[in-house]
Amino acid sequence: MTQKSRGSSATPSVHVPSAQPKAAGRDGALGVAILGTKFMGRAHSNAWGKCAQFFDLKRPPRMIVAAGRNASETEAFAQRWGWSRACTQWREVLQADDVDLVDVSTPNHLHAEMSIAALEAGKHVACEKPLSSTLADAKRMVLAARAAKKKGVHTFVWFNYRRCSAVALAHRLVKEGKLGRIFHVRASYLQDWGGPDTPLLWRFQSDQAGSGAHGDLNAHLIDMARFITGDEIIEVVGAIEETFIKERAIVASHSEALSASKKLKGGKGVTKSSGKSTVDDAVLFLARFKHGAVASFEATRLATGNQNRNTIEINGELGSVKFDFERMNELQWWDGTLDPKLRGWSRIMCTDASHPYGGHYWPAAHVVGYEHGFVSQAADIAAVLGGGASVVPLPDFEDALKTQCVLEAAIRSAREHRAVPIRELDKF
Numbered sequence: 001m002t003q004k005s006r007g008s009s010a011t012p013s014v015h016v017p018s019a020q021p022k023a024a025g026r027d028g029a030l031g032v033a034i035l036g037t038k039f040m041g042r043a044h045s046n047a048w049g050k051c052a053q054f055f056d057l058k059r060p061p062r063m064i065v066a067a068g069r070n071a072s073e074t075e076a077f078a079q080r081w082g083w084s085r086a087c088t089q090w091r092e093v094l095q096a097d098d099v100d101l102v103d104v105s106t107p108n109h110l111h112a113e114m115s116i117a118a119l120e121a122g123k124h125v126a127c128e129k130p131l132s133s134t135l136a137d138a139k140r141m142v143l144a145a146r147a148a149k150k151k152g153v154h155t156f157v158w159f160n161y162r163r164c165s166a167v168a169l170a171h172r173l174v175k176e177g178k179l180g181r182i183f184h185v186r187a188s189y190l191q192d193w194g195g196p197d198t199p200l201l202w203r204f205q206s207d208q209a210g211s212g213a214h215g216d217l218n219a220h221l222i223d224m225a226r227f228i229t230g231d232e233i234i235e236v237v238g239a240i241e242e243t244f245i246k247e248r249a250i251v252a253s254h255s256e257a258l259s260a261s262k263k264l265k266g267g268k269g270v271t272k273s274s275g276k277s278t279v280d281d282a283v284l285f286l287a288r289f290k291h292g293a294v295a296s297f298e299a300t301r302l303a304t305g306n307q308n309r310n311t312i313e314i315n316g317e318l319g320s321v322k323f324d325f326e327r328m329n330e331l332q333w334w335d336g337t338l339d340p341k342l343r344g345w346s347r348i349m350c351t352d353a354s355h356p357y358g359g360h361y362w363p364a365a366h367v368v369g370y371e372h373g374f375v376s377q378a379a380d381i382a383a384v385l386g387g388g389a390s391v392v393p394l395p396d397f398e399d400a401l402k403t404q405c406v407l408e409a410a411i412r413s414a415r416e417h418r419a420v421p422i423r424e425l426d427k428f
């Protein structure tokens with residue numbers, strides 16, 4: 001493990017936190033290590049760095065070590081985002097006394113190996129979604145989490161959309177009975193970056209990703225649907241799985257992939273070789289909830305014109321709610337108990353101090369963004385590990401396994417053209 005040079009003249013423009021005690025995670029702070037340094041590595045680093053500024057935390061996070069694969073890139077990442085150390089062997093962080101929690105922000109096929117090793121080393125784990133690339137690995141993770149829980153070790157999964165104020169408010173409204181009996185859940189997560197010009201990233205390889213749009217996007221929708229309704233899916237009734245783009249350009253590395261993608265979009269092909277995409281580009285399915293609601297889910301990376309359109313609508317006997325991530329500060333609310341002449345969709349700006357997380361950021365209607373969901377989740381994790389409570393429930397491995405079972409049921413349903421009950425999948 002290499003110690004980052006602090007405030008060296010070679011890096012004058014980089015903000016480096018002031019000198020920290022040697023055993024940083026042992027002075028009441030929560031020592032955090034992160035595995036993975038790209039998209040989620042950045043989102044989580046920002047969250048760990050900011051959460052104690054917005055929330056009063058008994059056990060504020062301390063950013064101890066970032067683990068990546070490339071030494072110079074990981075050093076630069078650690079300096080830029082405020083990690084005290086950098087290393088290239090992720091197992092080293094498991095031996096570090098000043099690390100209390102391991103944040104797993106790597107591709108899906110690595111979640112099981114990294115999380116189980118961290119739990120066995122006595123570290124709390126906050127793992128990215130989906131829980132794993134396979135149901136079998138997800139179950140191994142749950143068994144490890146159960147064993148660790150007996151020793152006071154916690155697990156968390158980064159289903160960050162639960163912590164959008166509007167989604168958290170929807171959860172509370174259902175819990176308070178404001179929607180009454182739930183009839184419908186209508187959810188779709190539409191993206192459009194997965195066209196033929198996009199190369200064969202890990203996200204298109206089933207041995208690394210498990211699935212495509214399904215595990216990536218439907219995982220969020222299933223979690224949001226379960227979270228808001230407080231109900232569980234018991235059956236996937238039918239499903240469609242489609243891979244539109246069967247071959248994609250092969251590129252050597254992630255950064256090369258991104259630059260190749262840009263060049264290909266310019267019409268100049270840069271690669272001669274291509275490989276098979278082994279994941280879905282889109283999965284649609286229908287499901288039933290335990291308490292009678294029926295649901296539709298759609299996830300795709302080929303919905304041209306929809307860049308990150310994560311939407312969910314819930315219709316109950318007394319009212320309805322609608323959420324669209326592209327207007328993430330707002331919850332649409334229909335109060336069916338009003339005098340009919342006054343009924344209509346109202347737009348609730350969920351930034352008031354009375355809204356979940358609202359009081360932690362800015363004055364009402366001074367809107368928040370994507371990163372705040374992660375900041376709120378990091379704060380909730382630190383609060384729980386400091387002996388307090390999260391603002392709204394945090395998913396642990398056991399909870400995320402329920403979402404993984406629904407993902408698996410939808411894939412079986414699509415491939416075997418039949419209804420798949422969840423009880424077929426949730427046994428150990």
Ligand SMILES: NC(=O)c1ccc[n+]([C@@H]2O[C@H](COP(=O)([O-])OP(=O)(O)OC[C@H]3O[C@@H](n4cnc5c(N)ncnc54)[C@H](O)[C@@H]3O)[C@@H](O)[C@H]2O)c1
Nearest residue numbers: 036037038039040041069105106107108128129130158160
């Ligand atoms: N919660 C969300 O909204 C959200 C959004 C995007 C991604 N994700 C999830 O986050 C995870 C990471 O996705 P990403 O978009 O950050 O991917 P990414 O490709 O941007 O980054 C992956 C990181 O993992 C590292 N890595 C890969 N193999 C490794 C290995 N063998 N050892 C150590 N490090 C390794 C890479 O170097 C890179 O730093 C995935 O599970 C993904 O599903 C969640």
